[in-house]
Amino acid sequence: xxxxxxxISLGAILINNFIFSQxxxxxxxxxxxxxxDTAAGMGLAVVFVMGLASAxxxxxxQFILVPLGLEFLQTxxxxxxxxxxxxxxxxxxxxxVPSLYSALGIYLPLITTNCAVLGVVLLNVQNNYxxxxxxxxxxTGGLGFMLAIVLFxxxxxxxxxxxxxxxxxxxxxxxxxxxxxxxxFMGFSGMQIFG
Amino acid sequence: MTIVYSILVLGILGGVFGAVxxxxxxxxxxxxxxKQEAVRACLAGANCGGCGFPxxxxxxAAVAAGEAPTNRCxxxxxxxxxxxxxxxxxxxxxxxxxxxxxPCSGTEGHAEKRFxxxxxxxxxxxxxxxGKSNKTCTFACIGLGNCxxxxxFDAIHIVDGVAKVDRSKCVGCGACAEACPxxxxxxxxESQKIMPACxxxxxxxxxxxxxDYGCIGCMRCMRExxxxxxxxxxxxxxxxxxxxxGCGHCAEICPRKIIVTFGGKVTVAAAE
Numbered sequence: 404x405x406x407x408x409x410x411i412s413l414g415a416i417l418i419n420n421f422i423f424s425q426x427x428x429x430x431x432x433x434x435x436x437x438x439x440d441t442a443a444g445m446g447l448a449v450v451f452v453m454g455l456a457s458a459x460x461x462x463x464x465q466f467i468l469v470p471l472g473l474e475f476l477q478t479x480x481x482x483x484x485x486x487x488x489x490x491x492x493x494x495x496x497x498x499x500v501p502s503l504y505s506a507l508g509i510y511l512p513l514i515t516t517n518c519a520v521l522g523v524v525l526l527n528v529q530n531n532y533x534x535x536x537x538x539x540x541x542x543t544g545g546l547g548f549m550l551a552i553v554l555f556x557x558x559x560x561x562x563x564x565x566x567x568x569x570x571x572x573x574x575x576x577x578x579x580x581x582x583x584x585x586x587x588f589m590g591f592s593g594m595q596i597f598g
Numbered sequence: 599m600t601i602v603y604s605i606l607v608l609g610i611l612g613g614v615f616g617a618v619x620x621x622x623x624x625x626x627x628x629x630x631x632x633k634q635e636a637v638r639a640c641l642a643g644a645n646c647g648g649c650g651f652p653x654x655x656x657x658x659a660a661v662a663a664g665e666a667p668t669n670r671c672x673x674x675x676x677x678x679x680x681x682x683x684x685x686x687x688x689x690x691x692x693x694x695x696x697x698x699x700x701p702c703s704g705t706e707g708h709a710e711k712r713f714x715x716x717x718x719x720x721x722x723x724x725x726x727x728x729g730k731s732n733k734t735c736t737f738a739c740i741g742l743g744n745c746x747x748x749x750x751f752d753a754i755h756i757v758d759g760v761a762k763v764d765r766s767k768c769v770g771c772g773a774c775a776e777a778c779p780x781x782x783x784x785x786x787x788e789s790q791k792i793m794p795a796c797x798x799x800x801x802x803x804x805x806x807x808x809x810d811y812g813c814i815g816c817m818r819c820m821r822e823x824x825x826x827x828x829x830x831x832x833x834x835x836x837x838x839x840x841x842x843x844g845c846g847h848c849a850e851i852c853p854r855k856i857i858v859t860f861g862g863k864v865t866v867a868a869a870e
Binding site: 463467468471472473476479480483484487490491494495497498499 | 600603604607608611612615616618619622623625626627628
């Protein structure tokens with residue numbers, strides 16, 4: 404059990420990193436990564452929402468969709484869950500943890516339409532994870548996203564001060580550095596943990 | 599049967615989530631000061647930043663908290679100030695409406711050019727050439743329109759190579775003055791009738807060579823002003839709006855024809 408969870412965690416963070424090897428959640432990855440601070444804020448928000456969404460979607464899938472033979476509704480139902488969950492979390496934070504709300508506030512609504520969150524809940528189903536495994540996969544997938552976005556933001560902060568051909572100014576250099584970073588993560592691909 | 603189940607399941611899920619969210623919005627309702635919302639409704643909503651607060655919402659929050667005066671919304675003008683004052687229960691001191699003014703008359707063909715600039719259309723880019731501009735006069739408007747691009751109200755345009763403010767559209771937010779890399783754009787009270795349209799502080803002889811419409815500091819306006827409202831400092835005429843009566847005498851006698859009178863007559867020779 405423990406080795407299983409460890410392999411899921413390491414797999415989600417490094418080997419099958421959501422951004423670098425599954426190419427999910429690329430929009431916030433490129434859009435929210437100009438500063439390390441905002442990137443870390445976005446990363447935290449994603450960890451939070453992914454963990455919660457995994458838990459709730461697993462329950463809905465196992466106790467409502469599967470018994471009724473409605474697995475084909477998974478995508479639809481999960482989107483519904485994620486969207487309402489993000490709304491709910493936003494309201495909850497605004498009332499009870501205003502400091503966290505002001506830190507995450509603007510990123511939370513962005514996550515509603517983040518494909519990494521939908522990806523994690525669908526992968527939970529595909530991989531037949533149980534409840535604990537699902538939640539672990541959700542949280543560690545979020546951590547992997549956070550690692551990627553914070554790394555990338557640090558790279559971009561440095562790129563801003565370096566010299567590169569003028570025609571690469573702006574988005575092109577950003578995509579090139581994203582590609583190089585993804586190549587570095589390719590080093591993990593194919594690794595197997597604990598058999 | 600499957601289709602019925604699908605509709606039921608999704609319908610119930612949607613209904614439950616909707617109900618939870620509706621209930622949560624009641625429980626987790628965060629009270630916003632009703633004054634803040636009322637104040638916000640009075641503002642122009644352009645988020646121009648002319649009040650010095652981050653956007654209209656920021657200003658409304660500060661007003662509702664009693665931390666800001668009620669007359670800072672330049673775009674909304676005296677009407678907004680009066681409405682806000684009514685909401686806040688204080689007397690309205692109408693904000694003196696400010697308008698932007700570009701004190702430069704060095705239009706195309708009248709201000710001497712050092713070179714023909716063909717680089718990017720951006721005043722800052724043009725300034726990189728020797729830290730000045732394409733014009734010999736270091737105080738001149740470069741005329742590449744950074745102010746035009748900064749203006750949210752379509753109130754400032756480049757006419758004959760010099761920025762010109764459309765006073766009927768200008769709200770006095772000061773965005774152009776901030777965007778101007780030469781920092782020559784000024785905000786003046788709308789009631790001020792007279793402005794010398796030149797910023798050059800070089801000596802007269804030098805100005806004569808550089809521009810047909812530069813202030814040479816001859817002091818004629820200063821001597822002849824019936825209200826003694828004009829002072830020439832560092833070879834540049836300056837008007838004291840508190841003393842100026844707007845008679846327009848200075849504009850008539852100015853040998854360089856650079857003094858502008860608002861309210862009808864514009865004597866800038868560029869009008870030719």
